[in-house]
Amino acid sequence: MEAAARLKAGRLPFWTLTICAGAVLIFLSSILESILIFDRTAIAHGEIWRLVTGNLVHFSALHLAYDLSVLFVAGAIIEIRGYRYYPVLCLTAALFIGIVLYRAEPDMLYFAGLSGVATAAIVYLCLHGLTEKGAWRWVCAAALFGLGIKFGIELTFNESLLFATGSREFLPAPLSHLVGAVTALFLFALSRLRERNSLQIRPAQ
Secondary structure (H helix, E strand, O other): OHHHHHHHOOOOOHHHHHHHHHHHHHHOOHHHHHHHOEEHHHHHOOOOOHHHHHHHOOOOHHHHHHHHHHHHHHHHHHHHHOOOOHHHHHHHHHHHHHHHHHHHOOOOOEEOOOHHHHHHHHHHHHHHHOOOOOHHHHHHHHHHHHHHHHHHHHHHHOOOOOOOOOOOOOOOOHHHHHHHHHHHHHHHHHHHHHHHHHHHHHHHO
């Protein structure tokens, strides 16, 4: 009943559309692209915003199309279903991806792409789906199982699967997908804990 009520609300996926529009705008502007891309040298010189904004930059039209198609579908469903903290998820995932890649991949001079954030959205969506009933629950369980296999292959061979990785001049970043997934798991756990605590407090009021 709760899931059905969410779907009837007719929500507009505002945040998803905003992120996708921003990525397209940046792709069309070489000036914005140069200012916002994850550039290790620039970050080391204090341009720390690139840790986050690098996720919005893409190396090619195909790279952009792959990432936005996945993020749009997952993000739109999250917003239409009314799952909370989606903007926080996107921002936190982007920040953690930038920080982890900067620390863990010292040979990576440049990074770009929303695939890690899109992965966070998929995992967040599926974790919520596991709490619901019906076929949707099993779809989400199968998707998470498939993602687990995907992560294992990516980390073993250091190659991104399903998502475009951009130019061959740049290192692939499968670690960004894992960071996105872990961020989604962490935020989902926090949100469920907060909801549980609020339910325990209400009767005492």
